[in-house]
Amino acid sequence: MLRTTSTLRAVTATITALLTTAALTSCGTTAASGPEPTQEQTSLGKTEGSVSILAWPGYVEDGSNDPTVDWVSDFETKTGCTVTSKTYGTSDEAINLMKTGDYDVVAASGDATLRLIAGGEVTPVNTDLIPSYAGIFDFLKNQAWNSVDGKAYGVPHGYGANLLMYNTDVVTPPPTSWSVVFDDASQYAGKVTAYDSPIYIADAALYLMTHKPELGIKNPYALDDTQLAAAVDLLKAQRPNVGEYWSDYLKEIQSFTSGDSVVGTTWQVIQNSLAKEGVKTAVVLPEEGATGWSDTWMISSKAKSPNCSYAWLDWIASPEVNAKATAYFGEAPSSQEACTFRDDCEAFHAGDAEYASKIWYWTTPVAKCVDGRTDVTCTDYAKWTAAWQEIKG
Incomplete structure (x- = not known):
């Protein structure tokens, strides 16, 4: 179920906001600090009649934006929980x-989940009370961005990779490595594109994991001062070859259509749109792997409607609903069964565990190294933000 250009335009703010991580504060928080977590529920009671949801635009659709896009109304009818929702931009x-x-429930990205957990804002969830959880892909469960000390703090929503896209007429032979935008970028000077966010530093760190193993980088989101400096140096060297840093993916579509950009980081949904328009581009998940994202539905530790909250987490993870929501957004669903309600799962490599294992999902850089090191302090997102400003000048 590929989205039309008009649909893409309607949700541009959604995906742009999803990946925008500028101006982050409190980035020095570690996942293990903060208040003691609220105890997870052991049983469900009668639903409270309402639930308040905080989410990215496009995640809680009730037909008011588009009459054909609605997975809220049936939830309200089935559970008796009236949904009120608010969208946010960062x-x-x-x-x-x-x-x-x-708010009772929040849809959080990997640059927020650990901070919400550390701040005691969300509670562990009892996945036994969420029947749909059983069908979710195993590679999305109990990960660094959605669990702490073996406790699940939410339900995975969907996921995607930041891929390498190239113009098939210009970039030959077909690239298999990120070197085409880093060490070898000068051959396409002025026509390289890169994502405009401090989180892009992780893409450089991922490249260095393979090409400079002496740096000892084991996780692109766990960088000590020396490792961060190396990633910054690589991005500074890349800078003269970048024609455009993009955050609005419609602008990247336009740039590849016009030929102003010929190679750079992208999302599968962008390639799908370009292919539909006959633009000669292709994407690859390079040999070094790629960064990516996986969002998590979480329950507030102060939830006034915990039973309706659990009902929502089960609903949004149920196959047909998850298929609708993730297709509308432009990402892979969270379960194989959801693919029976979509016709584009193959394009998003949904359920391909080997493919997914090459994706380093966004995780907030924090002072406590997420790679397990205890002998050093890692750089937090505040340092990444300062470094990004330095890189771009």
Whole structure:
């Protein structure tokens, strides 16, 4: 179920906001600090009649934006839980809103989840109370961005990789490595494109994991000062060859259509759109792997409607609903069964565990190294943000 250009335009703010991580605060928080977590529920009771949801645009659709896009109304009818929702534009905004205690449920990206956990804003979830959880791909469960000390803090929503896209007429032979945008970028000077966010530093770190193993990088989100400096140097060397840093993916579509860009980082949904328009581009998950994202539905530790909250987590993870929501957004669903309700799962490599194992899902860089090291302090997102400003000048 590929989205039309008009649909892409309608949700541009959604995906742009999803990946925008500028101006983050409180980035020095570690996943193990903060208040003691609220105990997970052991049983479900009668639903409370309403649930308040905080989410990215496009995640809680009730037909008011598009009459054909609605997975909320049936939930309300089935559960008796009336949904009120609010959208947000950045992870920082979501964290601040969650601190108010006004929301029962939040859809959080990997640059927010650990901070929500550390701040005691969300509670562990009892997955035994969420029947749909059983069908979710194993490679999305109990990961560094959605669990702590073996406790699940939410339900995975969907996922995607940041791929390498290239113009098949210009970039030959077909690239298999990120070297085409890093060490070898000068051959396409001025026509390289890169994602415009401090989180892109992780892409450089991922490349260095393979090409400079002496740096000892084991996780692109766990960089000590020396490792961060190496990634920054690589990005500074790349900078003269970059024609455009993009955050609005419609602009990247336009740039590859016009030929202003011929190689750079992208998303599968962009390639799908270009292919539909006959633009000669292709994508590859390079030999070094790629960064990517996986969002998590989490329950507030102050939830006024915990039973309706659990009902929502089960609903949004149910195959047909998850298929609708992730297709509308442009990402792989969270379960194989959801693919029976979509016709594009193959394009998104949904369920391909080997493919998914090559994706390093966004995780907030924090002072406590997420790679397990205890003999050094890692750089947090505040340092990454300062470094990104330095890189771009």
